[in-house]
Amino acid sequence: MSALKRLAISVGDLNGVGFEIILKAHNTIKQLCVPLYCISYTMAHQAANLLHTQIPNDFHIFNVSGEFVIEAGKVSAQSGQYSYDSFIAAVELAKNNHVDGIVTLPIHKEAWMMAGINYVGHTDALRDIFKSDAIMMLGCEKLYVALYTEHIPLREVASHIESAALLPFLLKLYQTTAHEPIAVLGLNPHAGDHGVLGDEERSIEIAINQANQTIGKEIFVGPIVPDIAFTPRFRERYSMIAAMYHDQGLAPLKALYFDEGINISLGLPIIRTSVDHGTAFDIAYQNKASLLSYKNAVTAAVGFTSTDGGES
Template sequence: MSAIKTVAVSIGDLNGVGFEIALRAHREISAQCRPIYCISPVMAEQAAALLGERLPEDFITYDVSGEYTIQPGTVSAQSGRYSYDSFLKALSLALSKQVDAIVTLPIHKEAWMLADVPYVGHTDALRDLLKSEAIMMLGCEKLYVALYTEHIPLSQVPHHITADGIFDFLIRFYASFPRSPVAVLGLNPHAGDHGVLGDEERFIEAAIARANRHIGKNIFEGPIVPDIAFTSRSRERYKTIVAMYHDQGLAPLKALYFDEGVNISLGLPIIRTSVDHGTAFDIAYGHKASLLSYRNAIQAALSLDNVVHHG
């Protein structure tokens, strides 16, 4: 039997549901791995008290400075800074090989902005800090969706639809997640309808053909009409989809598998997974948060190969 793995848990925004999820799931998760929570003992005790709970004796913390008064459901620079520093602690543990993987609980993007954190979110930070072309993929074993573009304005997406850009993305994606077949969505309604509704699909089609030739087999199919790609019939064939932009892929994915989904960063020198939901300020410290995405994020981190593929 292999040795039990150690996972650093970035605690997320303490004004949201992250700590509740970590605490309520602790007994179950600690039976699968050795979690290390990137939070100071003082902040952990404060958060547990807000939940009317006590910390388990085996609740291992890794100190993060910047203690403040937790304000459930509030966007604040202090909570933003603390969640970012918790993330940096988890990352340092992974880079120094003290843990096998990191799992991140939800942060609030506005709180990061208020704290002058120079990143939109975890994935953007990982790209810069690790100098790696990370790919954001979300979903569960029933369906995974990788995003060609992520957190950019919709008006900018067409400018990124180039044959070279998509080809490079597809090759990096397959190197990190070698599954087949993969549906590559078109950009426009009806996948452009042969140029009637837009011609970006010609670049997508060229990239698919080139990627398949490069790999030596037909892995990628498309451009697939976006509004049929998530139907039950389509999902019988495609368990993996590449979407051209954020909401094209994530709106239907979350409608189907919101509670089950996880966020996986591909193409990094470390293993990183995350829950596929936000801080849920409206239910913070109300004992209402679902644990399923967190459970799945832990399991995904543990199941990924020890040798992490580079993009």
């Protein structure tokens, strides 16, 4: 049997549920990989004490400096900074080939902003670090949703729907997943009704046709009417969907598969997966957090690292 893969785990916002998930899942996760937790012993013990438990003897730590008082459920600059530092430590471990991939626990975007961090999330930071147009894809084996636009105001989405920009997104999505077929959603109700409710679908249609011509076969289908794309009959035919904006894809996805979904960054030179949920401040340190998304994220990261080469 081959040695277990090594994964760096960034601990997320310590005022949220991330460390509870890490501790409760540790005995399962260590059967799948060798986890290296990016946190100091001081902060780890402080979080464990709040959970009325102890750090396991086989809990491997990569030290991340900095200390603050954990306050369950509070948005703070200190917790935001520490979650960022933990994330960057994990990334550096992967960049230097000390680990085979990284798994990230949830951060709080406002806490990052309060700490003066000029990124809206992990994927945004990874794009800058690696100078790569990474794609955010979320879901599970039953259904994956890739996002064309992500964390931008809804009023700005329509201006981003241009065939010249959508084409490389579609090509990279296929290149990094080899999935087929892939359904591409329209932007407007009824996918525009042939221009009656908007004309952005024309740009989407052009990008789809160009992508299929470039690939040499019919991979992408659409523009699909958004309100039918998540129905049972449609999901029987398509297990991957490209959505034009954040809530168009993620609201129905999370309604269907919230507990088991994961987040995958496609098109990077490192493997990165994440849980598909937030910091859950309302239940922080109450031993109520679900472990399923985290376990699935680790399983996916191990699966990616088991393949030969290529982008994640």
